[in-house]
Amino acid sequence: MFLHCGQFQLDLSRPLVMGIVNVTPDSFSDGGQHLQREAAIAHAQRLIAEGADIIDIGGESTRPGALPVSVQEELDRVLPIIEGLRGAPVPISIDTCKPEVMRAAIAAGVQMVNDINALQDVAAMNAAAAGNVAVCLMHKQGNPQTMQLQPRYQDVVAEVSAFLRERIAAAQAAGIARERIVIDPGFGFGKMLAHNLDLLRHLDKLRELGVPVLVGLSRKSMLGALTGQDANHRVSASVAAAMIAVQHGASIVRVHDVCETVDALKIWNAVNL
Numbered sequence: 001m002f003l004h005c006g007q008f009q010l011d012l013s014r015p016l017v018m019g020i021v022n023v024t025p026d027s028f029s030d031g032g033q034h035l036q037r038e039a040a041i042a043h044a045q046r047l048i049a050e051g052a053d054i055i056d057i058g059g060e061s062t063r064p065g066a067l068p069v070s071v072q073e074e075l076d077r078v079l080p081i082i083e084g085l086r087g088a089p090v091p092i093s094i095d096t097c098k099p100e101v102m103r104a105a106i107a108a109g110v111q112m113v114n115d116i117n118a119l120q121d122v123a124a125m126n127a128a129a130a131g132n133v134a135v136c137l138m139h140k141q142g143n144p145q146t147m148q149l150q151p152r153y154q155d156v157v158a159e160v161s162a163f164l165r166e167r168i169a170a171a172q173a174a175g176i177a178r179e180r181i182v183i184d185p186g187f188g189f190g191k192m193l194a195h196n197l198d199l200l201r202h203l204d205k206l207r208e209l210g211v212p213v214l215v216g217l218s219r220k221s222m223l224g225a226l227t228g229q230d231a232n233h234r235v236s237a238s239v240a241a242a243m244i245a246v247q248h249g250a251s252i253v254r255v256h257d258v259c260e261t262v263d264a265l266k267i268w269n270a271v272n273l
């Protein structure tokens with residue numbers, strides 16, 4: 001199986017690593033705007049050198065409690081990084097739910113749109129469909145500001161699966177070929193620890209939808225809840241979680257710690273390929 005990502009065709013016969021580049025004011029905090037841009041571009045290049053198969057660039061934090069940013073602010077953050085990575089040897093993904101940011105990022109050359117809102121905004125769906133890009137459709141309950149207050153499910157696996165099935169159909173109806181679609185259960189997006197663990201345990205149920213599954217567990221609070229470690233000391237937990245996700249059928253893992261994850265996957269590959 002291959003994922004069509006602009007001019008790239010990603011071979012899914014082995015698990016892939018998506019490296020995270022956050023371009024938020026706190027993420028590269030030293031110095032002015034220009035230095036921050038250079039630092040973000042250098043960071044992305046380092047992740048590529050460490051073996052990232054995709055780079056995911058985000059200009060709006062979506063962690064629990066995060067506040068939205070304006071279109072202009074988000075564009076100002078991400079476009080210089082996308083432009084600075086033009087011609088990179090791996091596909092670049094834009095992590096956004098704003099149609100204007102999608103359009104500008106696609107025009108600037110990204111090969112993938114990662115939308116935590118699963119292209120539910122019609123303008124976002126049209127923007128993604130118009131480009132020859134891959135799309136990631138993610139499940140969430142509620143919005144980042146309030147999603148962790150009271151997540152409620154009868155059957156989290158069935159509900160996430162039904163939602164993603166419907167979004168795959170909507171994307172296909174909008175003209176996005178199946179070969180361009182990946183799905184994501186959205187760990188930590190309106191889910192309690194038990195919900196997250198249930199989804200991880202039953203990830204194979206999502207694979208039954210017939211498109212690759214992407215998983216983002218890296219440094220998330222559920223790992224803090226299980227280990228007692230703060231966000232800067234969750235590398236081992238993140239690598240372990242990524243391995244479990246791959247073992248349960250994930251095709252792509254979205255991670256901060258590319259080098260460590262790539263090493264761990266080398267062991268997995270040696271045993272499983």
Ligand code: PT1
Pocket residue numbers: 062063064095114115116136138184186187188189214215216217219220221222254
């Ligand atoms: C993700 C994801 C993402 N996560 C995709 N995109 C974030 N496709 C941003 C916590 O509980 O999983 N999949 N883009 C980051 N969001 C969070 C959510 C960060 C929860 C932290 C937590 O700590």
